Amino acid sequence: MTWTCPGCDRPLTGVAVCRCGLDVQLLVELSSVADGQFNQALAAWKSGDAARALEHLEANAALVIADVDARVLQAYALAERGRWEEVGDLVSLIEGLDPERIELVALRNGFLEVNRQTEEKS
Numbered sequence: 001m002t003w004t005c006p007g008c009d010r011p012l013t014g015v016a017v018c019r020c021g022l023d024v025q026l027l028v029e030l031s032s033v034a035d036g037q038f039n040q041a042l043a044a045w046k047s048g049d050a051a052r053a054l055e056h057l058e059a060n061a062a063l064v065i066a067d068v069d070a071r072v073l074q075a076y077a078l079a080e081r082g083r084w085e086e087v088g089d090l091v092s093l094i095e096g097l098d099p100e101r102i103e104l105v106a107l108r109n110g111f112l113e114v115n116r117q118t119e120e121k122s
Protein backbone atom coordinates (compact mmCIF):
# COMPACT_ATOMS: atom_id res chain seq x y z
CA MET A 1 0.00 0.00 0.00
CA THR A 2 1.05 3.62 -0.39
CA TRP A 3 2.04 5.32 2.83
CA THR A 4 1.68 9.08 2.96
CA CYS A 5 3.03 11.86 5.16
CA PRO A 6 0.48 12.80 7.83
CA GLY A 7 1.55 16.43 7.44
CA CYS A 8 1.14 16.99 3.70
CA ASP A 9 -0.20 13.69 2.28
CA ARG A 10 2.77 13.21 -0.09
CA PRO A 11 3.73 9.54 -0.58
CA LEU A 12 6.64 8.51 1.64
CA THR A 13 9.81 8.00 -0.36
CA GLY A 14 11.92 6.31 2.31
CA VAL A 15 13.69 9.46 3.50
CA ALA A 16 13.49 10.33 7.21
CA VAL A 17 12.29 13.91 6.73
CA CYS A 18 9.45 14.74 4.36
CA ARG A 19 9.70 17.68 1.94
CA CYS A 20 7.21 19.53 4.17
CA GLY A 21 9.71 19.28 7.04
CA LEU A 22 7.92 16.64 9.11
CA ASP A 23 10.05 13.88 10.66
CA VAL A 24 8.61 10.68 9.18
CA GLN A 25 11.43 8.31 10.19
CA LEU A 26 9.17 6.18 12.41
CA LEU A 27 6.49 5.87 9.70
CA VAL A 28 9.12 4.88 7.14
CA GLU A 29 10.34 2.12 9.47
CA LEU A 30 6.77 0.99 10.25
CA SER A 31 5.85 0.86 6.57
CA SER A 32 8.94 -1.19 5.81
CA VAL A 33 8.14 -3.75 8.56
CA ALA A 34 4.46 -3.92 7.54
CA ASP A 35 5.29 -4.35 3.85
CA GLY A 36 7.86 -7.01 4.76
CA GLN A 37 5.20 -8.94 6.68
CA PHE A 38 2.82 -8.64 3.74
CA ASN A 39 5.45 -9.92 1.29
CA GLN A 40 6.25 -12.88 3.54
CA ALA A 41 2.52 -13.62 3.83
CA LEU A 42 2.16 -13.50 0.06
CA ALA A 43 5.11 -15.90 -0.38
CA ALA A 44 3.63 -18.29 2.22
CA TRP A 45 0.19 -18.09 0.56
CA LYS A 46 1.67 -18.83 -2.87
CA SER A 47 3.49 -21.86 -1.44
CA GLY A 48 0.15 -23.13 -0.08
CA ASP A 49 0.82 -22.38 3.59
CA ALA A 50 -2.31 -20.47 4.65
CA ALA A 51 -1.51 -20.81 8.38
CA ARG A 52 1.88 -19.14 8.01
CA ALA A 53 0.41 -16.49 5.69
CA LEU A 54 -2.11 -15.69 8.43
CA GLU A 55 0.62 -15.23 11.03
CA HIS A 56 2.33 -12.63 8.86
CA LEU A 57 -0.97 -10.96 7.96
CA GLU A 58 -1.93 -10.66 11.62
CA ALA A 59 1.44 -8.99 12.29
CA ASN A 60 0.78 -6.69 9.32
CA ALA A 61 -2.73 -5.88 10.58
CA ALA A 62 -1.34 -4.88 13.97
CA LEU A 63 0.76 -2.24 12.19
CA VAL A 64 -1.61 -1.13 9.45
CA ILE A 65 -5.19 -2.36 9.49
CA ALA A 66 -6.11 -0.21 6.43
CA ASP A 67 -3.95 -2.11 3.90
CA VAL A 68 -6.67 -3.39 1.57
CA ASP A 69 -4.41 -5.84 -0.33
CA ALA A 70 -3.32 -7.39 2.96
CA ARG A 71 -6.88 -7.59 4.32
CA VAL A 72 -8.14 -9.26 1.11
CA LEU A 73 -5.36 -11.85 1.32
CA GLN A 74 -6.12 -12.31 5.03
CA ALA A 75 -9.79 -12.95 4.22
CA TYR A 76 -8.82 -15.58 1.65
CA ALA A 77 -6.41 -17.23 4.09
CA LEU A 78 -9.06 -17.26 6.84
CA ALA A 79 -11.56 -18.77 4.40
CA GLU A 80 -9.01 -21.45 3.53
CA ARG A 81 -8.75 -22.25 7.25
CA GLY A 82 -12.56 -22.29 7.60
CA ARG A 83 -12.60 -19.27 9.95
CA TRP A 84 -15.72 -17.79 8.32
CA GLU A 85 -16.81 -15.59 11.20
CA GLU A 86 -13.53 -13.66 10.86
CA VAL A 87 -13.92 -13.58 7.06
CA GLY A 88 -17.28 -11.84 7.61
CA ASP A 89 -15.65 -9.23 9.85
CA LEU A 90 -12.91 -8.60 7.30
CA VAL A 91 -15.40 -8.32 4.43
CA SER A 92 -17.15 -5.52 6.38
CA LEU A 93 -13.79 -3.84 6.99
CA ILE A 94 -12.75 -4.10 3.31
CA GLU A 95 -16.13 -2.73 2.22
CA GLY A 96 -15.47 0.30 4.41
CA LEU A 97 -11.98 0.81 2.98
CA ASP A 98 -12.68 0.13 -0.69
CA PRO A 99 -16.29 -0.76 -1.63
CA GLU A 100 -15.26 -1.28 -5.29
CA ARG A 101 -12.83 -4.05 -4.43
CA ILE A 102 -13.57 -6.86 -6.88
CA GLU A 103 -12.69 -9.73 -4.52
CA LEU A 104 -15.52 -8.68 -2.19
CA VAL A 105 -18.06 -10.42 -4.41
CA ALA A 106 -16.26 -13.76 -4.22
CA LEU A 107 -15.65 -13.42 -0.49
CA ARG A 108 -19.23 -12.45 0.21
CA ASN A 109 -20.55 -15.31 -1.94
CA GLY A 110 -18.27 -17.79 -0.19
CA PHE A 111 -19.43 -16.45 3.15
CA LEU A 112 -23.11 -16.72 2.21
CA GLU A 113 -22.58 -20.22 0.83
CA VAL A 114 -21.04 -21.41 4.10
CA ASN A 115 -23.80 -19.76 6.14
CA ARG A 116 -26.38 -21.51 3.99
CA GLN A 117 -24.69 -24.89 4.45
CA THR A 118 -24.46 -24.30 8.19
CA GLU A 119 -28.15 -23.52 8.31
CA GLU A 120 -28.98 -26.64 6.32
CA LYS A 121 -27.08 -28.83 8.76
CA SER A 122 -28.93 -27.57 11.83
Ligand SMILES: [Zn+2]
Binding pocket: 005, 006, 007, 008, 009, 010, 018, 019, 020, 021, 022
Ligand atom coordinates in the same frame (compact mmCIF):
# COMPACT_ATOMS: atom_id res chain seq x y z
ZN1 LIG B 1 5.00 15.92 4.47
